Amino acid sequence: MRLVERADEFALLEEILSGTGDMSSRVIAVTGPVASGKSELLNFAVDQAEAAGFTVLRAIGLRRQRRTPMAVLEQLLLGGEQPRERSESVAKQLDAAKFSALLKDPDSEQEEHVKAHTIRSLTTAMVSPTKERPVLIAVDDMHYADIPSLQCLRHAMEELRTKPAAVVLAWRTGLRLTRPLFGAGLLRQPGLIRMPLTTLSGQAVAELLREYLDEATARRIARDVHRISGGNPLLVRALVHDLLPGSEQCGRRLRTPHAPAVGHAFRQAVLSCLHRVEPSVLAVARGLAVLDGAAAEDTLARVLELSPEAVALSLRELEAIGLVDGGTFRCPAARDAVLADLPPDDRTALILGAVDLLRQPGTEAPVVARHIIAADAVVDAQSPEAQWEAAPPPPLRDCRTSPASNWPTASVEADRTAATSG
Structure with missing residues (x-):
């Protein structure tokens, strides 16, 4: 199920990745609240790049590794199939970077966590594949990325400016501004493209429902589905699962009751x-x-x-x-x-x-x-x-039903009067 109301973003990613081999690098920053579709856009970029023959370096930030030095960069550089000699060399450089970073405050962006010559070596490992074919660097959940990895990634993006490459970064907007120095540096990237995402509109929710319901049913329940879910794509999908168990997997279009069902999938999504x-x-x-x-x-x-x-x-x-x-x-x-x-x-x-x-x-x-x-x-x-x-x-x-509508107001007021007067 591809999200509706994201057509412009999908089209732009497709255009960028189809032309990267003939142009300088682009940096795409996909931001939005929890479950707004950021990962879907990033996964689409990865699929497009792999189909086009890119070298794909991919990582995901994990909450438990937020303070673990080089956790993200290790995924980028050692996650795919590589020649043994190159992997061993990169692993040694990563070990050196980890040792250096362990002596620093893991929450301080002001400190240089990795020595300059180590950053250069790791940057070369990310940039060198562009000599043979375009490169895509894709990092999901950037808000959990460790600072040493971000410092190396920032240096790599500078080196990639004139190379056939694309960088797609996805992170959650929320209560705090995470990694503000990295974010400020990102804004100075000449090829930066920002993709801020929000929840879906009522019209988009209705279009999504039409993929699985007949026109009349989708139109009838769209307003309730949007009101219950707030347009959050994950919650909308969960309501589809609760409404039509198994239909999303087999692609059947089924008629449904007059109101959305709220069940286990919705509660788990919440x-x-x-x-x-x-x-x-x-x-x-x-x-x-x-x-x-x-x-x-x-x-x-x-x-x-x-x-x-x-x-x-x-x-x-x-x-x-x-x-x-x-x-x-x-x-x-x-x-x-x-x-x-x-x-x-x-x-x-x-x-x-x-x-x-x-x-x-x-x-x-x-x-x-x-x-x-x-x-x-x-x-x-x-x-x-x-x-x-x-x-x-x-x-x-x-x-x-609104909470107030469930109270029998006349009898309640009578009982309240009796209780307080006694």
Whole structure:
């Protein structure tokens, strides 16, 4: 399934890679929030380059190797089939670079982590294949790349400027600006092409659904699918999996019910998005799930012990991903998935922290009762009003109904009056 609303990006990559042999190098920076389609564009570039006979040097940044010297460069230089003599020589240079980098601060871009002569040798290993055929250097998840590798890669891009080569780098935009010095140097590249990605529009989601549904069904559910997913391509695909189990693999076009199904694939996709963001963003998502609609930014900041600025930035990132809108989860199933993934002790701690706010004058009471029951927490509320706020709501919500519409307002107000007057 190739993403719609990315036709210009695919066409540009195809044009660049078809003409690289006759021109100087190009650097393509693909950026966007989690699961916005960055890897799909990078994989397309790799496939096109391999089909055109390029030498492809490929790597992916890994969170666990972010502070491991030369992790990315080692993948680039030793990942493919190479003559034994060349591999042994490169391995020795990598070992020398690792030893030098171990003496430096792994989080400091200001320090030179690798000695100049070692950088030159490693750069030669990346540039020399251009004598025989064009080269593509492709690195995914650049936000996890180690600094020594980035310093070598920056030098290699300088050497490749007049060579038949292309460099495609994909990284996640989010809470923090990662590797700012490398990013600033990238902006000075004369052949830089920026490809910022966002979530899909409602029209693009409808086009995507038409690949698997009849026209009438796709049109009928497109608005709901876009509202639930926020246009996040991964979440849209997950809804297709839940809606038509097995159909994506066999390519069948099937008729479907009147509304999108939210099932296991969607919940797993939600967790996949959240476990790829910064810890503070995940913490805010969990806080939103526990407080469930009563989570003003200052309340979240106090419960999570984060700064108001960090909470605001995290909420902005969750909205950019497509999970949150207006400070609440777009779909209760997404919230339920986050709650189910929350370790019991952490969930209890969040609940008790929220309940403590009930005792503070002037604080709006969060709706936390069903989580209190689940956590076996006992709340010593100090007023009938607080006890009322701790009453569990009816379990009638789904992704097509707003939370407020599930409350029987007339009887609720009568019961509230009786409770507070007694």
